[in-house]
Amino acid sequence: MATGNPNLATLHPVSGVKISTVSAGIKTPGRNDLVVFELAERSSVAGVFTKNRFCAAPVTLSKQHLSEASVRYLVVNTGNANAGTGEQGMKDAKATCERLAEIMEVEANQVLPFSTGVIGENLPMDRLLNALPLVKSALVEDGWVEAASGIMTTDTRPKGASVQFEYQGETITITGLSKGAGMIKPNMATMLGFIATDAVIAPDVLQGLLTETATKSFNRITVDSDTSTNDSCILVATGQVEAAVINSEQDPLFAVFKAHLQALMIDLAQAIIRDGEGATKFVSVQVENAVSQDEALEIAYTVAHSPLVKTALFACDPNWGRILAAVGRANIAPFDLNKLAIYLDDVCIVEHGGRALSYSEADGQDVMNREDITIRIDMASGEASETVWTSDLSHDYVTINAEYRT
Amino acid sequence: MATGNPNLATLHPVSGVKISTVSAGIKTPGRNDLVVFELAERSSVAGVFTKNRFCAAPVTLSKQHLSEASVRYLVVNTGNANAGTGEQGMKDAKATCERLAEIMEVEANQVLPFSTGVIGENLPMDRLLNALPLVKSALVEDGWVEAASGIMTTDTRPKGASVQFEYQGETITITGLSKGAGMIKPNMATMLGFIATDAVIAPDVLQGLLTETATKSFNRITVDSDTSTNDSCILVATGQVEAAVINSEQDPLFAVFKAHLQALMIDLAQAIIRDGEGATKFVSVQVENAVSQDEALEIAYTVAHSPLVKTALFACDPNWGRILAAVGRANIAPFDLNKLAIYLDDVCIVEHGGRALSYSEADGQDVMNREDITIRIDMASGEASETVWTSDLSHDYVTINAEYRT
Numbered sequence: 011m012a013t014g015n016p017n018l019a020t021l022h023p024v025s026g027v028k029i030s031t032v033s034a035g036i037k038t039p040g041r042n043d044l045v046v047f048e049l050a051e052r053s054s055v056a057g058v059f060t061k062n063r064f065c066a067a068p069v070t071l072s073k074q075h076l077s078e079a080s081v082r083y084l085v086v087n088t089g090n091a092n093a094g095t096g097e098q099g100m101k102d103a104k105a106t107c108e109r110l111a112e113i114m115e116v117e118a119n120q121v122l123p124f125s126t127g128v129i130g131e132n133l134p135m136d137r138l139l140n141a142l143p144l145v146k147s148a149l150v151e152d153g154w155v156e157a158a159s160g161i162m163t164t165d166t167r168p169k170g171a172s173v174q175f176e177y178q179g180e181t182i183t184i185t186g187l188s189k190g191a192g193m194i195k196p197n198m199a200t201m202l203g204f205i206a207t208d209a210v211i212a213p214d215v216l217q218g219l220l221t222e223t224a225t226k227s228f229n230r231i232t233v234d235s236d237t238s239t240n241d242s243c244i245l246v247a248t249g250q251v252e253a254a255v256i257n258s259e260q261d262p263l264f265a266v267f268k269a270h271l272q273a274l275m276i277d278l279a280q281a282i283i284r285d286g287e288g289a290t291k292f293v294s295v296q297v298e299n300a301v302s303q304d305e306a307l308e309i310a311y312t313v314a315h316s317p318l319v320k321t322a323l324f325a326c327d328p329n330w331g332r333i334l335a336a337v338g339r340a341n342i343a344p345f346d347l348n349k350l351a352i353y354l355d356d357v358c359i360v361e362h363g364g365r366a367l368s369y370s371e372a373d374g375q376d377v378m379n380r381e382d383i384t385i386r387i388d389m390a391s392g393e394a395s396e397t398v399w400t401s402d403l404s405h406d407y408v409t410i411n412a413e414y415r416t
Numbered sequence: 417m418a419t420g421n422p423n424l425a426t427l428h429p430v431s432g433v434k435i436s437t438v439s440a441g442i443k444t445p446g447r448n449d450l451v452v453f454e455l456a457e458r459s460s461v462a463g464v465f466t467k468n469r470f471c472a473a474p475v476t477l478s479k480q481h482l483s484e485a486s487v488r489y490l491v492v493n494t495g496n497a498n499a500g501t502g503e504q505g506m507k508d509a510k511a512t513c514e515r516l517a518e519i520m521e522v523e524a525n526q527v528l529p530f531s532t533g534v535i536g537e538n539l540p541m542d543r544l545l546n547a548l549p550l551v552k553s554a555l556v557e558d559g560w561v562e563a564a565s566g567i568m569t570t571d572t573r574p575k576g577a578s579v580q581f582e583y584q585g586e587t588i589t590i591t592g593l594s595k596g597a598g599m600i601k602p603n604m605a606t607m608l609g610f611i612a613t614d615a616v617i618a619p620d621v622l623q624g625l626l627t628e629t630a631t632k633s634f635n636r637i638t639v640d641s642d643t644s645t646n647d648s649c650i651l652v653a654t655g656q657v658e659a660a661v662i663n664s665e666q667d668p669l670f671a672v673f674k675a676h677l678q679a680l681m682i683d684l685a686q687a688i689i690r691d692g693e694g695a696t697k698f699v700s701v702q703v704e705n706a707v708s709q710d711e712a713l714e715i716a717y718t719v720a721h722s723p724l725v726k727t728a729l730f731a732c733d734p735n736w737g738r739i740l741a742a743v744g745r746a747n748i749a750p751f752d753l754n755k756l757a758i759y760l761d762d763v764c765i766v767e768h769g770g771r772a773l774s775y776s777e778a779d780g781q782d783v784m785n786r787e788d789i790t791i792r793i794d795m796a797s798g799e800a801s802e803t804v805w806t807s808d809l810s811h812d813y814v815t816i817n818a819e820y821r822t
Contacts, residue, residue, distance in 0.1 A: 061745075062741060062744040063744040063745070064741060094766070094770050096770025130735075130740070130771055193724055235721070236724045237745040238741065239740075317642065318642045321817035325819065330500075331499065331645075332599075334536070334645075335642065335644065336642065339601075344469070345469075347470065362502055363502050364502025407727075408730065408810065408811050408814055411728070412727045412728070412733070413731065
């Protein structure tokens with residue numbers, strides 16, 4: 011299941027990026043499961059990666075290559091995460107980069123590898139290496155839609171977003187893809203995200219932009235609280251629109267570009283929640299007027315991870331007591347229960363430490379029947395606000411994750 | 417569903433305790449849903465209560481009465497938690513104590529009230545007050561079995577444990593009840609627990625015994641990470657066996673008594689996990705050789721709460737990568753991945769940062785097919801160990817919690 015509009019947006023090509031999507035048959039014969047991005051020379055590349063201590067071999071190698079060389083290729087396979095695979099996993103990730111570099115006549119450390127799928131199994135290197143020679147002739151500028159499908163695992167739909175805007179007479183494009191539906195509580199990035207622009211952006215500025223916008227997008231979603239071993243998000247600036255230059259945060263284009271990028275990143279992150287495993291609801295948990303950002307996030311995630319809140323959402327049950335109980339067990343400093351107020355969309359459900367006087371079950375039911383629901387928690391104790399996006403906990407979530415490996 | 421032996425143990429009466437179980441029809445007409453314990457004069461009474469900030473009105477009032485007076489009665493209703501009910505909830509809890517005190521000819525603050533059931537609805541006081549006069553004539557010494565059923569909510573079976581032991585020629589009895597199946601991650605106590613002994617124990621020693629043994633029993637279980645608003649656990653020493661005296665931790669009987677009490681408390685706590693909502697597995701998560709108790713608990717709970725680990729357990733799928741990913745995202749200081757080892761029962765699944773060389777899928781499958789499974793995580797970095805008990809995440813969990821209020 012999934013929520014919202016299933017249709018993929020128009021994805022504008024980004025000058026300086028070519029994409030090839032081919033079949034290596036890693037998990038399923040014939041499936042288009044191998045995606046390669048070719049980046050123009052002198053592109054700036056920034057990355058954010060999982061904080062899971064058991065990060066996968068490709069994550070370790072991508073971080074190393076990104077720090078060493080000028081990146082020209084991203085190679086992504088689905089069907090196998092190459093995580094928890096020890097030394098063999100690192101050998102396989104390196105061999106993948108070396109073979110693609112050989113074909114494309116670049117150095118191996120100019121290739122960043124990414125893998126997603128089952129944890130703990132070795133990559134089928136014979137099939138992967140056999141497919142790499144197919145990549146070169148399949149590179150096209152208009153390959154974003156095929157790539158969005160090519161990186162899917164338990165996703166039920168491809169995810170992409172694209173924006174074009176005029177700035178001082180120049181048209182700037184930003185286009186991105188994301189994937190992910192389960193094992194989703196990103197910590198620096200989503201499962202996988204690839205975003206490119208044709209603007210000219212200095213590497214350190216690009217890294218700052220990615221870190222900041224990922225924090226307020228991919229790092230604010232959770233399906234099931236399980237941070238993946240493979241989360242990676244890459245932002246590329248190909249520099250093909252030579253007049254659109256961002257060398258520092260003081261450049262006038264910076265704020266405009268950042269706002270567009272942030273909107274696109276949120277769109278890609280929310281798409282993961284809308285396609286969350288078994289999702290029937292898209293839920294925004296907004297915490298307002300908390301003492302600190304940390305406190306606001308702790309409350310928001312405690313509510314967003316509560317199995318009892320999530321099953322009530324699945325049941326369209328306005329069981330507001332479960333929301334109150336989750337707020338009450340959040341690991342925060344003491345606060346004034348009587349000042350706190352909780353709303354379902356515009357319906358106040360809790361005030362003065364108990365059920366709101368104005369609340370009626372019919373009003374609560376009316377909100378819970380909606381597909382998109384906002385749980386708003388006003389702490390009335392400070393000025394910090396945070397929003398986290400999540401899905402409900404349904405039978406399909408259990409089915410998908412009880413059957414995924416079989 | 418539930419795991420383990422469904423039969424209730426023999427529950428020995430405790431001299432100085434009489435119990436009455438009657439019907440108030442709070443949620444279901446005719447259901448025996450009101451339980452009253454009568455304690456002998458001069459009994460010592462200790463309590464531990466939820467740390468959920470939205471603790472229910474009866475929890476607040478019980479804590480107050482316990483600090484004020486010599487307790488003679490515990491009154492427990494199921495079907496309604498009287499939580500999130502604001503001022504009216506406190507009025508209702510007080511009225512319940514006052515009416516029972518009037519009938520029994522004691523002071524109102526000699527009565528401790530307990531409620532369990534749906535959060536956020538007012539108690540049906542007319543039905544509750546009408547039933548209280550039935551209590552007095554129904555008091556019996558041999559009422560533990562009926563009481564165990566009387567306090568159930570979504571529990572599928574009554575839970576009790578009892579031990580008798582000889583000490584210096586005297587027979588000492590400890591008998592206890594617990595209830596709970598969902599909204600279970602106790603923080604000081606389980607949903608509800610009532611334990612009594614006929615020994616003579618000084619109040620401060622009794623409180624210390626309860627706090628310490630609850631920490632290693634009810635505070636080490638989790639079904640769904642949701643700490644209840646109503647968790648309460650009461651330990652009573654009626655002092656009827658006058659030769660069995662514990663006035664301090666130096667009394668020879670102290671260590672013997674404490675060990676028996678700890679065993680009984682663990683038994684009652686594990687019974688909650690065996691009856692966890694939708695449970696098909698009883699899972700012990702043991703963390704060994706961690707740097708600190710806090711670190712060991714953080715790792716154990718991260719694994720025990722992971723929806724992906726829990727659905728893999730439900731599916732009997734030896735998907736050890738999900739366990740490794742959960743350990744990797746635990747919020748602890750950096751550690752040496754290569755030293756860590758993870759076992760399913762006696763099968764080593766992870767060592768040297770990846771799948772153990774000796775591991776075979778058949779061995780893993782053999783363990784996962786069992787009903788009782790131990791996940792053992794050896795951090796090889798310190799001397800602290802902790803064990804947490806949990807259940808799996810099944811379709812029945814979702815069904816129970818999506819349908820509970822309807």
